[in-house]
Amino acid sequence: MKKSIFLFFTFSVYSLLVGCLSACSGDFLDESPKGQISPDQMATEENIEKMIISAYQLLNGQMDNSSNAMNSPASNWSFGDVVSDDAYKGGGGTGDQAQIHRMELYQTDPTIVDVERKWSVLYEGIHRVNSALRLLNQVKDMEQTSKERRQGELFFLRGHYYFELKRLYNQIPYIDETVVEIDAFYVSNVVYGSEELWEKIALDFERASERLPVVQKEVGRPTETAALAYAAKVRLYQGKWNEVLQLSQRVLDSSFDLYEDFEGLFLPENDNNKEILFAVQHAINDGSFKNYNGSVGDRLAAPGGPFYPQYGFHRPSQNLVNAYKTDARGLPLGGNIDLTEEDYVDPRLDHTIGRPGIPYRDLGVVYQASWARDEATYGPYAPKKRIVSAKSPYYSKTWPYVSSLNYYVIRYAEVLLWRAEALVEVGDFTQAQALVNKIRNRAKNSSYVKKIAEAAFAANYKIEPYSQPWKTLDEAKNAVRLESRLELALEGERFFNLVRWEIAAEVINTQYLPKEKKKRNFLTNAYFQEGKNEYFPIPQRYIDGAGPIKIVQNPNY
Template sequence: MALQSSTQDIMKRSIKYITYAGALAGLLLTTSCNDDFLERPPQDQISDATFWKSKDDLSKALNAVYSQLTREGIIYDDGSSDNAYAQYPWESTATIVSAGTINTNSNAGWGYTGIRRANQLIENADNIEMDAELRERFKAEARFLRTWFYWNMVLKFGDVPLVTSTLAAGEEDVARTPRKDVVDFLLSELTAVAEVLPVMYGGGDSNEKGRVTKGAALALKARILLNEASPRFNTGGDATKWKAAADAAQEVMSLGYSLFKVNEESGKDLEDDYAKWVDFADAEDERNFRLGLRSYEKLFQQQYEGNSEVILDRQFIMQVDPQWHNTYLLPSVLNGWSSVTPTQDLVNAYGNYKTGGPANILTPEKRAELYLNDDPAFANEYKNRDPRFYASILFNGNPWNALEDGYAFTWQIGGSNNSQTGYNFRKLVDPQSRRENIESHANIILLRYAEILLTYAEAMNEFGGPDATVYAALNQIRERAGMPAVDESVYNTKESLRELIRNERRVELALEGQRYMDIRRWEIAPQVMQTIYDIRNRLVQARVWDDRLYLMPVPQAQIDLSDNVLTQNTGY
């Protein structure tokens, strides 16, 4: 397959991948599975005095920090939102978060292992004799990772103890730091490390692909600033906060990233027949649709990892460290568990391929009637939809020969490991590993260029309303997906364009962990976190929203361990 960035080029850029988990197994930084929220130092492992001696020690310590980066659990954040249903409460807290029943016995993400490891590295790095510039870069990488871990906790809990040094015995009980102070610290850290981190890595010792870059620091800064500019946190409507988010996104836009695209199909992809689903005007129209679909779905597949759109991804080591999206997302007939499945509301969000506007959506009652009567008209609702719909959602009849010869999805009702909603996710599944019956090692993308374009579009629209740069950012994403450009005669006000941008974020970033944050920062969670039903209009999950759910409860076990120095969030 010919690519905008060829496979050969990608391989050249992938000279060496950063090695993660296991780097320090049994050493100083491998914390035991105790219950302490600030991770008291283990007493039975290598000491600081023994370990911090060489560049190799520092590199291993840094890899141990990287090993704490977000893994498959990112999909459960969508399960905590209106995008998806997470059916197994033993896999994550998403089931009880979305139902509104989470309590203080649960832990929705409170943890300090990664932060402690980063603090230890930053404190001990200066004691090692090595190249000074490389040492400062290693420290900057650790500071970025510490910021990543803190931000994910701030999103869930608000105020958290801000600890920037390794605590000695007796110092562990630290009160929660006001949220604003933590956020200010994180933004200052990202600004500082962006000046140290390189734009890219060339490969070789200490320059492995997968390390954090200047772009990653600025992209996370843009994500945080966008959150802080939003209604929940910008209660005074300060427009300059939106401008700051747009400026941070624009810095990333100047670094050379681009949206990943394919320019032809090959192999099993050619066997998928979409003529049943799309009323193609001509051969060129079909080509546009199919390349939009392929560009979007292949972005996440192992064969094309490290492409021009990726800003930061969680690396997985071949034959050592598999990831499990194929298992969590596919149905039982494909050896999956259907752990996280799309809601009807997410399905409804994918627009019309022909018009570029919203799709024609059936009432739940009509959809159920057509399905239960095996009426051919049931399929009409899935026709002429956004190519990202066909790339993201397994609905009845969606073909996928790359996964299995002649495969088309059929919802299996009941039984173990099948969807409860009537749909499964196709996005993030790697068909090659499924076809070859091997484990997937596809990297999990944590920051990518499409998000930056969406951040810029939203922030600039909120700052000053629609302008040419906003439309241009949105149209890059839509054009890559094969969708028509934004109709500027329809979306010509801040308010109308706001709704389109929000929907564009939803479908473009589905299952990437952003919807959890978005519905809270926009303060729309009370409206969208509604009880969900399957395609037969039968109850799947009762959902009850309470405003306490804007934040998660601090685990009571952590409060107890802190001798009640920690306080609880309101409503728990």
């Protein structure tokens, strides 16, 4: 059950406080002028708490009391799924959110609003973290343990915001709490090399782990284990396999574990369960402006039909559907062969994707292709994994139609997959296979979708762990990578994994687009340019605003 959820303010406390600091008075007296707050007055535990909450606020991509978090979503559905082989943009044709259509064709440019907005949200988060750290260092009457804990939270948040920036834009400006002068907020993005940036991000998570408690009183605040897990993810992106193994082992030694049921994992009443190491906390009906504390970044994913608005974005690809086919042994079939009604399938398919003829949530109806907005363009499928039942009290039936389902930034299954990947790289196929099998066994022992008012399963579900040892590096790598795709589908991770595996161009141009173009005409001109499309461009507004400061655009933009 959702209990004491840690909520975000729907206004910028930082802006409020800075507004107070910059207020003017006509008289210069010994006492503090009316309407002005001195630094000593600011440096209180109460004000620190407000500024820290303001730093958390940016986690859900919502920056300005509008519904535009859909262009800077915490879930990265457009940045991590739509530009991969897992999903299409969807919506009412290619002109609906046309800039995202250009992104899925790999025709992104530095002026696209999503590119600019995501950058702005993440740097605003960093700005608030740095401001809070500076003020926190000035507080004199705060208990030391509490002060260190809040420092740990801020280091964690900054690490998160920079991690997102690094994997999205690669060569980024780095600003920490020592930067005070306004002019210094425009800095070159080539001061630090790629590895130096990763090390700075890793250092924030290391600092966080040293200061954070094992358990937080308020859910939504990171723990020591969450910081260790995030540090492992940084090392994963660096390919530092031994460090991934050391850090992930500490997570495995913690109280976190796989949640027993795959479907239940994504029900809002089970948010913050034992699998979730860190999540963006969402809430509805909490008094926030237009429910903007809810999943506003994902509001366009509503699948239509008789229960939901027909926005129809974030549509699963045929390629993703086909990936869930299994053979008679219950193992992945491969080959990208179109799924038929008679085929065996991994049961996670119908918890992840809405398919015609399969019951949708607990609504008492089967999903139909006619639910799909613009089926002729984008096909018959809809997202399902993170769509909350329209009958749930955790779903808002009024605009902007959001839910209180959290967005899971890191869950335990991911850590198992990272560890399996590292084990493969160091040659330990046996332990890697055991971890993958643990995830597959969870799927096997989870609830399966059943036909309406019947005991029979809705499809031919069949999944088993690997029984034959992996013998080669390629076999082991491919198994771990495929399991990552099946387990994490539509969670915004696929594109980033393809890039860090250095197979994005091969997968997209060779395995995905040739067949998909025959089904989806809107992809006709899509082509992934190696050496360019692995990263998004530095926003043109930042380049233009930097004046004489040297900003280097990413290659080939």
